[in-house]
Amino acid sequence: MYVGFPHMGNAHIGIRGLFKALGILTIDLPPVNRLTVELGAKYSPECSCLPFKTVLGNYIQALEKGADCLIMLGGCGPCRFGYFGNLQEKILRDLGYDFKMIILEPLDWRQTLRQLQETFSPVSWKQLIYASRLAWGKTVAADTIESFSHFYRARQSRPGIITGIYQRGLEKIDKAYDLASLRTIVKEVEGEMKAAVLPFEPEIKIALIGDIYTLIEPYVNYQTDLKLGEKGVQVERSIYSSRWLKENFIPWEKKKKRRKMLRDAKGYLKNMVGGHGLDTIANAVRYSREGFDGIIQILPMTCMPEIVAESILPRVAEDYQIPIMSLAVDEHSSDTGLQTRLEAFIDLIAQRKKDKKDYFLSKVHEAS
Amino acid sequence: MKTKIGIPRALAYYAYYPMWKTFFEELGCEIVLSPETNKEILDLGVKEAVNDACIPIKLFHGHVSSLQGKVDYIFLPRLISMNTERTVTFCPKFLGLPDMIAALDTDLPPLLDMRFDFKKGKKQGFKGFYEIGKQLKHSYWAIKKAFQNALHAQYEYEKLLAQRVTVQEALAYLYEGKELSKPVDYSLKFAVLGYPYAVHDRFLSVDIINQLRKMGVTPLTADMVSSKRLAAQAQKLPKDLFWTFSNQVIRAALYYLDEEKVDGIIHVTAFGCGPDAMVDKLIELEAKARGHVPFISISVDEHTGEAGVQTRLEAFVDMIKLRREQ
Ligand code: SF4
Ligand code: SF4
Numbered sequence: 001m002y003v004g005f006p007h008m009g010n011a012h013i014g015i016r017g018l019f020k021a022l023g024i025l026t027i028d029l030p031p032v033n034r035l036t037v038e039l040g041a042k043y044s045p046e047c048s049c050l051p052f053k054t055v056l057g058n059y060i061q062a063l064e065k066g067a068d069c070l071i072m073l074g075g076c077g078p079c080r081f082g083y084f085g086n087l088q089e090k091i092l093r094d095l096g097y098d099f100k101m102i103i104l105e106p107l108d109w110r111q112t113l114r115q116l117q118e119t120f121s122p123v124s125w126k127q128l129i130y131a132s133r134l135a136w137g138k139t140v141a142a143d144t145i146e147s148f149s150h151f152y153r154a155r156q157s158r159p160g161i162i163t164g165i166y167q168r169g170l171e172k173i174d175k176a177y178d179l180a181s182l183r184t185i186v187k188e189v190e191g192e193m194k195a196a197v198l199p200f201e202p203e204i205k206i207a208l209i210g211d212i213y214t215l216i217e218p219y220v221n222y223q224t225d226l227k228l229g230e231k232g233v234q235v236e237r238s239i240y241s242s243r244w245l246k247e248n249f250i251p252w253e254k255k256k257k258r259r260k261m262l263r264d265a266k267g268y269l270k271n272m273v274g275g276h277g278l279d280t281i282a283n284a285v286r287y288s289r290e291g292f293d294g295i296i297q298i299l300p301m302t303c304m305p306e307i308v309a310e311s312i313l314p315r316v317a318e319d320y321q322i323p324i325m326s327l328a329v330d331e332h333s334s335d336t337g338l339q340t341r342l343e344a345f346i347d348l349i350a351q352r353k354k355d356k357k358d359y360f361l362s363k364v365h366e367a368s
Numbered sequence: 369m370k371t372k373i374g375i376p377r378a379l380a381y382y383a384y385y386p387m388w389k390t391f392f393e394e395l396g397c398e399i400v401l402s403p404e405t406n407k408e409i410l411d412l413g414v415k416e417a418v419n420d421a422c423i424p425i426k427l428f429h430g431h432v433s434s435l436q437g438k439v440d441y442i443f444l445p446r447l448i449s450m451n452t453e454r455t456v457t458f459c460p461k462f463l464g465l466p467d468m469i470a471a472l473d474t475d476l477p478p479l480l481d482m483r484f485d486f487k488k489g490k491k492q493g494f495k496g497f498y499e500i501g502k503q504l505k506h507s508y509w510a511i512k513k514a515f516q517n518a519l520h521a522q523y524e525y526e527k528l529l530a531q532r533v534t535v536q537e538a539l540a541y542l543y544e545g546k547e548l549s550k551p552v553d554y555s556l557k558f559a560v561l562g563y564p565y566a567v568h569d570r571f572l573s574v575d576i577i578n579q580l581r582k583m584g585v586t587p588l589t590a591d592m593v594s595s596k597r598l599a600a601q602a603q604k605l606p607k608d609l610f611w612t613f614s615n616q617v618i619r620a621a622l623y624y625l626d627e628e629k630v631d632g633i634i635h636v637t638a639f640g641c642g643p644d645a646m647v648d649k650l651i652e653l654e655a656k657a658r659g660h661v662p663f664i665s666i667s668v669d670e671h672t673g674e675a676g677v678q679t680r681l682e683a684f685v686d687m688i689k690l691r692r693e694q
Binding site: 044045046047048049052074076077078079080082083086087089090091094268269270271272273274275277299301302303304305307308309310311312314315326328 | 417418420421422425446448455457458459460461463464466467468471473481606607609610611639640641642643644645646648649650653656
């Protein structure tokens with residue numbers, strides 16, 4: 001049996017690692033690309049969100065390459081994600097594909113295990129633990145070097161050099177087969193990056209917040225982090241796959257996070273609204289307090305939780321006097337349009353900083 | 369002087385107004401309803417709400433704004449759950465609605481942000497009502513009594529709907545003293561499915577109900593199927609949807625497909641609606657799997673014109689009539 005699964009940024013490295021270590025065969029897809037989105041958009045409801053379309057596109061690509069089993073995570077709403085697998089299964093069957101669909105519901109460990117046991121040859125506990133640890137290690141390693149790239153790219157000595165190191169690091173992580181070598185790779189990558197930067201502090205720091213899929217998958221966010229980084233802007237992203245896994249698969253982590261988010265979003269949003277709506281508000285408040293110069297929310301068109309957040313963000317922007325921009329993306333968005341908006345946003349921030357400095361200097365003059 | 373409570377005639381109003389009205393009137397308040405949706409309200413809403421929001425949310429903003437200056441409080445329900453289905457809640461935009469309104473720049477009267485949460489039953493549901501009653505300075509017993517009567521009024525309203533009275537007619541009968549017209553049974557029966565605020569807002573849906581009647585079609589809506597009958601449809605789906613109104617729609621679709629055979633299904637959906645992207649596809653696939661009931665989806669937005677919808681409806685009706693003759 002060949003397993004197909006959707007891509008999301010670097011998450012496939014961990015997923016593939018898990019299956020490989022369990023002796024399960026997978027279909028390896030290229031990164032999300034134009035074909036993925038086109039295929040997905042063609043067979044998805046028009047008003048579904050870009051993540052839905054992209055995942056469906058990935059499934060079609062996998063099935064065409066010979067997958068006969070599709071794996072998806074479930075969920076319990078109230079955003080649409082938890083129903084993706086169920087509807088996509090129906091759409092794909094309607095298109096005439098034959099396959100087995102496995103939907104893993106988070107926090108339902110027993111059922112997850114049973115589903116896997118039924119479909120694949122029985123694995124031993126030892127094997128499962130080994131595989132999960134390796135997959136987890138790979139996910140964390142990939143996320144770690146990605147966050148390094150956000151930090152160092154803004155300081156790089158020559159365009160593209162950090163991205164090159166980062167990409168090579170990902171390839172090594174993908175091939176690694178034990179935890180010790182993963183640790184070495186991360187160390188090496190950090191060393192290489194450190195050697196490739198100039199000793200200056202970036203002038204502008206921008207935080208990226210919003211829906212998880214659009215934040216993590218570079219194709220659908222038009223590589224916003226990279227674009228900003230190449231312009232010398234230091235970027236911090238609010239979410240990584242590893243953190244998401246932790247917060248969704250470990251009950252107490254989930255509770256802890258929810259409490260924290262509600263606390264940070266206090267005064268703006270009193271309720272969970274599904275997806276990452278509450279997180280978006282809480283993170284905006286947190287980054288504003290931490291002294292970031294600007295915040296960009298990336299959201300898929302028609303995404304309900306993020307639209308709730310988008311409506312509230314202007315309040316945060318006003319209260320903390322921080323520029324916040326919302327970027328809604330769908331399959332019709334254009335790369336150049338986005339580039340222009342990002343540049344305008346950076347200019348705005350730079351201008352504001354200059355104004356503030358001038359104002360401050362004039363005060364100093366007056367005083368002396 | 370009586371306290372004036374403003375209620376926006378939008379979103380959940382169509383489903384739960386009798387409950388709200390009774391509750392506040394029992395507590396001696398006066399209800400001020402925003403007018404029926406019109407162009408002015410639409411323009412207000414488009415101006416106030418974020419561009420990416422769906423049209424019902426924009427309309428809600430418009431209705432709220434139109435109450436400005438006319439009332440002491442604006443009632444802003446936060447619908448969490450209206451029944452005891454554990455995994456079912458409302459669209460995220462309902463869950464964050466009061467916060468969205470509170471974030472607006474305009475000067476609004478104080479908001480009565482009330483949580484409706486009946487997940488664990490009536491006792492829990494009462495909590496939200498109690499908070500509001502307390503805010504308006506009423507005693508526990510007065511609130512309790514108003515709550516009981518509110519639930520009763522809601523029950524009567526739903527009973528009326530289950531007798532095939534449309535939402536607009538039921539509300540007019542209950543609160544404007546209009547007679548109930550005798551339902552005419554035309555030979556064609558269509559299920560007209562969609563969220564109450566999409567189907568029954570006569571401005572938004574360009575009065576689809578009456579348009580169909582004029583074409584000799586009996587429209588049957590989702591709210592006309594009793595909750596018991598709807599519940600019986602649930603097991604036909606792999607998993608419940610997460611949104612109360614969406615479940616109502618898809619279950620009603622299954623009911624009209626399997627139990628009470630209709631001649632056609634029309635899904636009225638607001639452009640840009642998130643949950644409906646899923647619901648619409650589900651109805652389409654379920655209808656297709658059964659093979660005999662024609663289905664169209666009519667998407668409404670701020671630019672929808674009566675003429676456009678009418679043409680599509682006529683074509684749909686003609687097609688079905690033709691099929692019948694063959
Ligand atoms: S959070 Fe938004 S974009 Fe993500 S799955 Fe849910 S509705 Fe779609
Ligand atoms: S269910 Fe659809 S139409 Fe209703 S508020 Fe949510 S997104 Fe808007």
